[in-house]
Amino acid sequence: MRTISHSLQYKFMPTINVTLYGDIAHYGSGKHIAIMDLDLPEDAVIDTLLQEISLPSTERGYLFVNAVLYDAPGLYASRNELLQEGAHIGIFSIRHMWPYQYRDGIRMSDSLKAAMEESGPMQNTYRKT
């Protein structure tokens, strides 16, 4: 497990805590888990975060913000969600499983609910395999 602090020079910098799980941990200099504190520009959204750590959206699986599910493998519902000061973001690799029966009823963002109503909530992955 690797913990790093990543500070950039922005005028107003909301600080967020990010944990990367699985093989995407190398984007945070870890092997299987990387924990980072990041300073991001004002009005930063999730896409800003992914760009900041150079994590391709195609490698991003489930994504949580403060214990609320914001995205799923192969969906892109969260990219424009605004990040708040002090937020914790957990991001998993696309290989991480989460069977529907073990997430049926959990908290989700409105944008993800809408995406799942469109795509079907029961899939384990929305990537073409």
Place this chain on the structure above:
Amino acid sequence: MARKILRINMGALSFAYEEVPGKWAKWGGRGLTSVIVADEVDPTCHPLGPNNKLVIAPGWVSGAPAAPSSGRTSFGGKSPLTGGIKESNSGGISAQKIAKLGLAAIIIEGVPEKGKWYTLAITKDGVSFDSADDILGKGMYEVDEILWKKFSNEPAVIGIGQAGEKKLSNAGISVNDPENKPGRYAGRGGLGAVMGARGIKAIVVDDTDGPGVEVANMDLFKTGRKKLTDAIMSHDLTKPGGGLNLYGTNVLMNIINEAGGLPTRNFSAGQFEGASLISGEMVAEMVEKRGGGMTGHGCHAGCIIKCSNIYPDEKGDALVSCVEYETAWALGANCGIDDLDYVAQMTYQCNDLGLDSIEAGNTIAIAMEGGALEFGDKVGALGLFDEIRKMSPLGRILGQGVEATAKAYGVHRVPTVKGQSMPAYEPRAIKGIGVTYATTPMGADHTAGYTIAPEIAGVSGKVDPLTDEGKAALSLTFQAATAFIDSTGYCLFIAFPILDIETGFAGMVESVAGVMGLEADGIDAIEMGKEILKVERNFNKQAGFTSADDRLPEFMRYEKLPPHDVVWTMPDEDLDEVFAWMD
């Protein structure tokens, strides 16, 4: 050669082969153990008394040529833990060997002379009844070792530890893995005590020169096998290097924790600050750092998912297999313990003594809540296994599981349904699983309701199941689908590729149809699953269960679960809808 039933009478120390009756012919695995138990066991009998039976059945495709990930053995009987019907299935090397002996099921009945213990050896020539004096009182690690020296051909060893010998309600049944270690358990429900009550310490299965598994339509079987194998090998979760292969079932620890659904400190919170330290990612890190262990371990020949692991100790020597998600959660987060080495040592103790690790972890958490230990006291928690090993009065109470321990310590926050404690998913945060916990005939069980292809389950993938509404219908289809998969002999984890990849589901059905000599379109997985559930529910009804038993514990209705501060809100009437179709 048609499949046979092997009936073993422990009173007479005799055995007989029987034709499979027509009414049982279409069943395998869980379906078969449940119909046999329903037909032959008095639902009102005492689970440890002479009128209960232990039924063992491989699934339909177990032992068929190169059927992928198909090593599940079902064990059935009346449960000492729940008082209802129980099917608990295990990986390991037994299913294929039983199937290759041409056996559809083994029915064990009767009790021997008091104080007599036996090792049964099953070969193509029949059954021998050897004294178990050489292994009595020993843990499963030693038992497996002794029996591989005593019997040739590296047989399957189905055995019970000291917990089963003492007929404790949390005793499971061990099956050895390809390295001849215990750790594959039909853990839930106390069937190890049912085996102990028959005077059986171990069953050795040697399939040498057995007739093999008859495949009625080899072309159809091969077609289905290829489709299913391709689906497993291409899905992100099940392919080589995929999530299960890399991190095992413990890939879920961090996800469930991030979602706020990880039961922590006896179900008092939904997040554990030490979750990442006991997760599958950390297991992988320890394996790489220390050497001597492995991830991507297969629990039986022919598994192509390989989700098991071997955890190494500090010196880099193999310590235990397998640190699963449920095990790491029960003995870790739920006890407030964030030290993977201690979790692994407690897992070893469970494997050796023959305890279900879910019930064992929940029991320790109850003892902690009752004041026996502080949450997080890893040394004290490990020491409780010594009490069970000594069979001290405290150890005997702990070995009876959560409800007995809660009574002993005056704890009212008891996370059980039908006497069986909940696994690693908080139903207040993950409400769908709560419906299944409440209503499955098995007692709280996380493997009772797996999702398979929504269109097959009769619910469109675009249906919105994101609210409480409709969860009853979903749970029923999930439970039925799971009862079907539990009957195939396939590992439940094929559910992932068959959900996402259309040809995967077709492959599963075609391979089963090929073995059984049926038309693929003649298999309706959900209807067959419902048939099994009906048999199981009727058994429970005759055993005295009512709708009042289909409820989650009271404290979950009024105690808010952080971080989302949610309570269980599902109305009782909605729970009763799940099986209303049976009335």
